[in-house]
Amino acid sequence: MGSFGGVSADAYARFMGRFSTPLAVPFAEVGLAGVPASASVLDVGCGPGMLTLELVRRRGAAHVAAVDPEPVFVAATAQACPGVDVRVAAAEELPFADDAFGASLAQLVVHFMTDPVRGVGEMARVTSPGGRVTACVWDHAGGGGPLSLFWQVAHRFDGDARGEAGLSGAAEGQLVDIFERAGLADVTQTVVESTVAFRDFDDWWAPFLLGVGPAGRYVGTLDAAGRQRLEGALRDELGAGPFSVTARAWTAVGTRT
Numbered sequence: 001m002g003s004f005g006g007v008s009a010d011a012y013a014r015f016m017g018r019f020s021t022p023l024a025v026p027f028a029e030v031g032l033a034g035v036p037a038s039a040s041v042l043d044v045g046c047g048p049g050m051l052t053l054e055l056v057r058r059r060g061a062a063h064v065a066a067v068d069p070e071p072v073f074v075a076a077t078a079q080a081c082p083g084v085d086v087r088v089a090a091a092e093e094l095p096f097a098d099d100a101f102g103a104s105l106a107q108l109v110v111h112f113m114t115d116p117v118r119g120v121g122e123m124a125r126v127t128s129p130g131g132r133v134t135a136c137v138w139d140h141a142g143g144g145g146p147l148s149l150f151w152q153v154a155h156r157f158d159g160d161a162r163g164e165a166g167l168s169g170a171a172e173g174q175l176v177d178i179f180e181r182a183g184l185a186d187v188t189q190t191v192v193e194s195t196v197a198f199r200d201f202d203d204w205w206a207p208f209l210l211g212v213g214p215a216g217r218y219v220g221t222l223d224a225a226g227r228q229r230l231e232g233a234l235r236d237e238l239g240a241g242p243f244s245v246t247a248r249a250w251t252a253v254g255t256r257t
């Protein structure tokens with residue numbers, strides 16, 4: 001079972017989709033820049049379809065394909081994006097011919113790949129020569145991710161909490177390195193951001209209890225007292241609200257040779 005096995009599309013949307021939906025706007029802008037309107041584009045690790053929807057808005061469903069290893073997410077994307085070719089697959093083994101797309105994009109996925117260089121290499125293989133490959137990962141290592149405060153406070157009580165800072169691509173320059181090792185040319189790094197407004201503290205906190213991703217799974221390992229202690233410390237940090245959170249993601253862009 002993958003890193004999002006057992007997570008419903010709705011839980012994902014409430015926990016991470018609230019950040020990745022607005023992030024998809026600037027990310028698609030970067031990933032589609034200069035890509036001809038007639039070219040098909042691929043969303044790798046589509047989840048329940050946050051970036052897929054943005055690609056459909058910009059290019060039309062007939063020009064968009066998407067994959068994710070989680071069947072529940074694939075079903076949700078197929079439902080949200082009728083006409084898109086959505087398949088169950090991992091980045092490391094993409095079920096498409098060489099040169100099939102004008103652009104391949106992976107939003108918040110490389111750090112969950114079993115083999116990031118192979119996954120990005122596959123994205124390059126299915127992209128036509130001169131086409132664009134783009135990926136982003138939250139700035140977990142630099143403290144600019146949407147979960148950075150959560151992990152900072154969790155570490156205060158539990159030095160062994162693993163966090164997400166060590167994941168591939170979460171530190172400055174790492175995605176560029178992965179792209180270059182995967183054989184992409186003219187690789188550059190940029191940053192994309194999203195800002196999300198929260199009504200109050202509970203609006204921010206409640207989705208952490210849904211078991212989504214490493215942070216949700218970590219909360220699930222705590223007993224009631226541990227959860228309350230963590231929640232209380234986070235409430236002290238953030239206040240009652242309303243407030244907004246701005247999160248940034250390292251982004252690499254490369255050209256298929």
Ligand SMILES: C[S@@+](CC[C@H](N)C(=O)[O-])C[C@H]1O[C@@H](n2cnc3c(N)ncnc32)[C@H](O)[C@@H]1O
Binds near residue numbers: 046048073091115
């Ligand atoms: C944080 S979610 C991002 C989903 C979506 N792209 C978004 O921006 O909301 C990470 C996604 O990567 C998928 N994933 C995990 N391992 C993968 C792999 N090896 N290849 C492709 N996708 C993978 C997960 O199933 C999950 O849907």
